[in-house]
Amino acid sequence: MHWAVKTLLIVVAGAILGVLVTAAAVRQLPASITNGPWTTSVAIGSPQSDPYTRAAEALHGLFALKRDETIYFTATTDDAGNSLDGRCSYEIRGEDPDARWWSITVYGTDDFLIPNPEHRYSVAKTTVARNANGSFDIRIGGSDRSPNWIPAGSGRFSLTLRLYNPGAVMTTLDPQVVALPTLKRVSCP
Amino acid sequence: MSTRLPWIALAFLVAALVHMGTLYLVPRIVMARALDELGAVNTMHAGQPNPFSRSVARMSPDLLYASCPYDLSKGPLRVTAVVPYRAYYWSVSAYDSATDNFFVRNDQQIAGNSVEIVIIKRGQGLPALGNAPERIVLIAPSDRGLILLRTVIDDEKHEAALAAALRQSSCGTVASKTGLR
Numbered sequence: 001m002h003w004a005v006k007t008l009l010i011v012v013a014g015a016i017l018g019v020l021v022t023a024a025a026v027r028q029l030p031a032s033i034t035n036g037p038w039t040t041s042v043a044i045g046s047p048q049s050d051p052y053t054r055a056a057e058a059l060h061g062l063f064a065l066k067r068d069e070t071i072y073f074t075a076t077t078d079d080a081g082n083s084l085d086g087r088c089s090y091e092i093r094g095e096d097p098d099a100r101w102w103s104i105t106v107y108g109t110d111d112f113l114i115p116n117p118e119h120r121y122s123v124a125k126t127t128v129a130r131n132a133n134g135s136f137d138i139r140i141g142g143s144d145r146s147p148n149w150i151p152a153g154s155g156r157f158s159l160t161l162r163l164y165n166p167g168a169v170m171t172t173l174d175p176q177v178v179a180l181p182t183l184k185r186v187s188c189p
Numbered sequence: 190m191s192t193r194l195p196w197i198a199l200a201f202l203v204a205a206l207v208h209m210g211t212l213y214l215v216p217r218i219v220m221a222r223a224l225d226e227l228g229a230v231n232t233m234h235a236g237q238p239n240p241f242s243r244s245v246a247r248m249s250p251d252l253l254y255a256s257c258p259y260d261l262s263k264g265p266l267r268v269t270a271v272v273p274y275r276a277y278y279w280s281v282s283a284y285d286s287a288t289d290n291f292f293v294r295n296d297q298q299i300a301g302n303s304v305e306i307v308i309i310k311r312g313q314g315l316p317a318l319g320n321a322p323e324r325i326v327l328i329a330p331s332d333r334g335l336i337l338l339r340t341v342i343d344d345e346k347h348e349a350a351l352a353a354a355l356r357q358s359s360c361g362t363v364a365s366k367t368g369l370r
Contacts, residue, residue: 006196010196010199010200010203011199011200013200013203014199014200014201014202014204014207017200017201017203017204018203018205018207018208018210018211019207019208019211022211022215025208025212026212045289045290046290047290047291049289051213052212054288055212055216057288058215058216058219058288059215059219062219062245063238063245063248063282063288063335063337064290065293069280069282069295100278101278101341103251105247105249107247110246111246111247112243112246121250122249124341126341126344127251127344160247162249164341165278165295
């Protein structure tokens with residue numbers, strides 16, 4: 001084979017490999033910190049973030065705020081590590097995280113809201129139905145229809161937990177001291 | 190084997206360069222596309238971006254947004270950001286062309302019910318400024334970017350009033366006069 005043709009083929013193969021490596025690297029939001037099923041990165045929204053975080057964030061969570069203003073946790077699995085599936089039913093239990101305002105939102109694998117006839121997409125600090133002691137139980141997926149229920153379609157989905165103006169302990173992101181809601185699978189067809 | 194080594198090295202070198210290049214370009218391309226979709230530059234668009242549209246990933250359905258895509262090549266930008274009455278949470282934030290959040294202030298960090306933000310690029314003259322209850326001058330890292338206002342819909346009953354309050358905010362180009370470097 002002529003050396004010029006060989007060079008061209010090698011360059012094209014290298015370029016394809018480079019694009020594939022980038023695609024794999026930004027396939028999901030970075031997860032440098034894990035707390036139960038919840039993951040986040042300290043660099044989200046920051047001008048000091050690394051190129052991988054910045055590229056993944058652009059694709060999966062554009063216009064994030066810096067950590068001292070808002071912390072974004074993502075869950076793609078339940079507490080047991082199983083991928084979240086909209087046909088199954090999940091229960092999120094907890095108390096108010098240490099933040100001025102919080103919300104939990106369901107997104108499809110394309111990072112957009114999952115259309116549903118009930119127009120239920122999220123539960124927030126200001127809208128959640130609470131137990132007598134102030135704690136909450138949120139149902140995700142399946143066909144629960146309870147006040148805190150959010151449908152999740154019929155395939156894989158993920159959750160975003162937003163914590164606006166997090167407290168000082170929360171901003172440490174230390175899983176040893178930061179208490180986040182639990183996420184358990186209740187049933188699956 | 191020894192004759193293959195240079196070709197393998199070349200392939201990995203090209204792969205590394207393309208990998209770094211695409212990592213650099215992805216946020217800038219995503220941001221440029223988002224800015225184009227958000228409407229006319231240096232104009233405040235209430236209700237944009239819309240979490241129910243498919244223009245920006247992972248928007249929150251619990252927030253109302255207003256946005257001002259800016260282009261400082263047309264001159265400094267003046268933003269008048271009005272805090273809705275009894276907002277549960279409100280903030281004004283600024284993003285550069287690489288998607289980085291280089292500025293944010295929330296309602297608890299503002300003394301009154303509005304703040305004026307003047308954004309210039311490095312080397313651009315500071316415009317003549319009149320009186321404002323509270324003013325912040327920012328030097329943007331890039332010519333193009335976005336100002337984003339957020340407010341929490343704490344109760345559906347408040348949504349119309351919150352949306353009306355967001356529409357009171359504005360942004361626009363102002364003429365520069367003195368140099369600031």
